[in-house]
Amino acid sequence: MFATCRRLGLGTVAVDTDPDADAPHVAEADARVRLPKVNDYLNTEALIAAARAAGADAVHPGYGFLSENAEFAKAVADAGLTWIGPPIDAVRAMGSKIESKKMMAAAGVPVLDELDPESVTTAQLPVLVKASSGGGGRGMRVVHELDALPSEVAAAQREAQSAFGDPTVFCERYLPTGHHVEVQVMADTHGTVWAVGERECSIQRRHQKIIEEAPSPLVERVPGMRAKLFEAARLAAGAIGYTGAGTVEFLADNDGEFYFLEMNTRLQVEHPVTEETTGLDLVELQIHVADGGRLDAEPPAAQGYSIEARLYAEDPAKDWQPQAGLVQHIDVPTARTKFATLGARTGIRLDSGIVDGSVVSIHYDPMLAKVISYAPTRHQAAMVLADALTRSRIHGVRTNRDLLVNVLRHQAFLDGATDTAFFATHDLAELARPLVDAEDIRLSAIAAALADAAHNRSTAKTSGVFGSIPSGWRNLASGYQVKTYVDDSGDEHRVEYRFTRTGLMLPGDESLQLVSASADDVVLADGSGVARRYTVNRYGQDVYVDSARGPVHLTALPRFPEPGSAVEKGSLVAPMPGNVIRLGAAIGDAVTAGQPLIWLEAMKMEHTITAPADGMLAELNVDTGHQVEVGAILARVETPEDS
Incomplete structure (x- = not known):
């Protein structure tokens, strides 16, 4: 804005x-x-x-x-x-999802029937519990078993109260393979109502959008659907005398039948994809309408394709755990504009809420930035965006970047087969896998070790001829220098190297040649003479290696670990800073693997810490109301084998 x-x-x-x-x-x-x-x-x-x-x-x-x-x-x-x-x-009128659906039904807009949580039957399962106020996935739960409904309703009420100050929730029929399609509306105070364009936002986690695009692949392939959607959106806006920017959200099936979900009486997070395909500045139009200005009779025609990826501080592989902490560095080198349209040019736009040195706190939403592409074709828009994310340098907190790239490159996504069950249909573990493979990580570890050696050499207090001699160089054959790193999967990478008269020597890999090395830049060539550049940044023990192969995060292990620094087996470690809101067991209780033991609240969401194995809760170091930091030992489960 x-x-x-x-x-x-x-x-x-x-x-x-x-x-x-x-x-x-x-x-x-x-x-x-x-x-x-x-x-x-x-x-x-x-x-x-x-x-x-x-x-x-x-x-x-x-x-x-x-x-x-x-x-x-x-x-x-x-x-x-x-x-x-x-x-x-x-x-x-639209602030209550319960009342708004009644109003839309009266106006002739198709809706899903509201269900009272107290009277839901087995035949109506599965159902979706939703907060009546607010959005963003807070206060939403899918319930498949009737016995679980009361506890899920209570959890949704707590989240809704925390996020929106209103604990009211309701239920509706859950469509596991629907399409989330929405229409951007803009209306002035002189009677003009625009349906600016539609967006598809079906790639979601926890009922919150992470990839959005315009136009919708579903609408593109269903004849006549766009006209019906636009008419329903204008009807919804007209029914409440709407002015300004708003979004009418629908849930659609594969045949193009759709139902009203809610109307967001505000600008949407994903509004940039509409701006890119229409050339409009929706914030400027909001200000124009608020100042009494008139809209043209018709909005500009949409052209091209735009896709937005929401970059979150979270770990998709660990049940989407939000991450908090310091952002050491963020750079999207291919971005052409920030907070402005690309002007119908193929490229990348960045709308970011963080800069180098920003701290991601536990108090607010973990979204860091929005990376938006525009291109003449949808396939190109996806490829340009995937490439921009891959080349981005994001150092500090863990993000969902790898997942976003894997989704954008997935054949089902490229084919337009995007529905709200995308992560259930396709293997989430595979989608969340790192962009790099074991060989990429090995080469990155070698680059990190050589950059570290160059850094030590450049900062060493030496003079004269000895200042130019590589660290570890010997006139006669000697032992290798060793550096050890751990990757994000917990695998160790031991790098052995030494410098000789003929150059770099790596045991078992004589074909790899060092072209150049500095404290932050290493170029390695393989046996075929193909050279690749690795950019290395270090922050304490954290080392980030970026290359065309993909990003790699390593942790440098000390040569002499401090005694007692290892975490005891069976310990439950806080994955994020947060507030303890519930406990599921007491010291001495028998517990089973996967049983929730501790509930943390962070970023307005609840997160459970579960027992790692069957056993007994031997230690409990927290109580309700305690604020914990990431890495804190919360509890310890003792198994029979430990006794």
């Missing part, structure tokens, strides 16, 4: 909490107002006071927190500020 305001010559004010004090949006703003508490993004009074103190005359709600809260919109208007959003009554 700030980028658009700058292009329009408008001043900007940012609000921030302590975890966001160094966030890019704060640095980009002309003025900033600190909010004293981490949850003050939900504090209407604090936000209005901040706007008044800064002399702002309008409020843009973004696409999170209070962006769809009618009471906040009313408070903004009551304070004499311009609300850059739809009418308050429209926000209120």
Whole structure:
């Protein structure tokens, strides 16, 4: 939003909490107002006071927190500020998914029937438990067994309360292989309602979108579906007197039949793909409409294809565990623009919420950035985006980057076979696998060792002729120098090398030749004379090696480990910082493998820590309410073999 305001010559004010004090949006703003508490993004009074103190005359709600809260919109208007959003009554009408579905059904928009959690029957399973307020996958649970419904409803209520301040949930029939298709609408105060274009957002995890695209592959192949979708979206907007930007979301089957899900009375995270295919700046249009401006009679025609990948700090291979910590470095070298359309040029756009040195906290959503491609064909848009992600340098927290690339290159995705069951249909473990193979990791470890040697040589306090001699060089044959690394799979890589009169010597791999080496750049050539460059960055014991083969993260092992540094067998280690909200067992209790023992809340979501094996809970180092750091030993399960 700030980028658009700058292009329009408008001043900007940012609000921030302590975890966001160094966030890019704060640095980009002309003025900033600190909010004293981490949850003050939900504090209407604090936000209005901040706007008044800064002399702002309008409020843009973004696409999170209070962006769809009618009471906040009313408070903004009551304070004499311009609300850059739809009418308050429209926000209120669509703020409850329960009531909005009733309204849409009355207006003739097809809907899925609402189910009361208290009266769901076995015949109606599976069902989807949903939060009535908010979105982003919070407060959503798929239930296949009737006995599990009460506990899943309770968990959904807790998440909904934490994320949106409203614990209301409901159920609806769950379609495991549906398509999530949405229509971007834009309406002015003079009666013009645009259906700007559709997006498909079916690649989801935990009911939250991670890859979105325009146009929709499903709509492209079903004759007449686009016209019906657009008509339903305009009907939905007209039924509530909508103005501004909004999104009408539908769930569709493979035949193109669709049902209303909800209407988001705000800008969507995935709005860039619509901007890329239409050339519009949707934020600029929001401001234009809020200022009383008129839209043209028809929106511009869409052309080309755009795909957005959401880069999250999470580990897909470990049940999508969110990650927190320091982002050492982030760079998408192929990006042509930031927060601006590519102008119908094939390429990459980056909309990022982080920079080098940003800290990903446990308090907010783990999305780091959005990487968006545009190209004349869908296949090219997917390939360009996959290449950009592969070449990106992301150092620090673990991300879902490898998963995104593997999905974009998967044949089913390229064929347009994208539905909400994509990760259930295709092997998630395979999709989450690293982009590099064992040989790539081995070569990266060699490059890391040689770069480390060059670094030591460049920083050594030597002078004269000895300063130019490679580390470990001997006039006569001698032993090898050794460096050991561990990759993200836990495999050790022992690198043995020495420098001789004829160059680098690696035992068992005499064909590999060192072309050049510096502290951060190594070029290796194989036996065929093909040379490849490896860029090496180190942060303490963490080493990141980037090359055309793919990214590799290594941990350098010390030559002499400290006594007692190993984690005891059966220990449950905190995978992220978080707050302990529940315990599932007490010391001395018998537990079974996979049994939930500890519930952590982090990033507004619940995460369970389970027993690694059958045994007894021998240690429990936390209690409810405890705040824990990543790597903390929470508990220990003792198995009969350990006794």
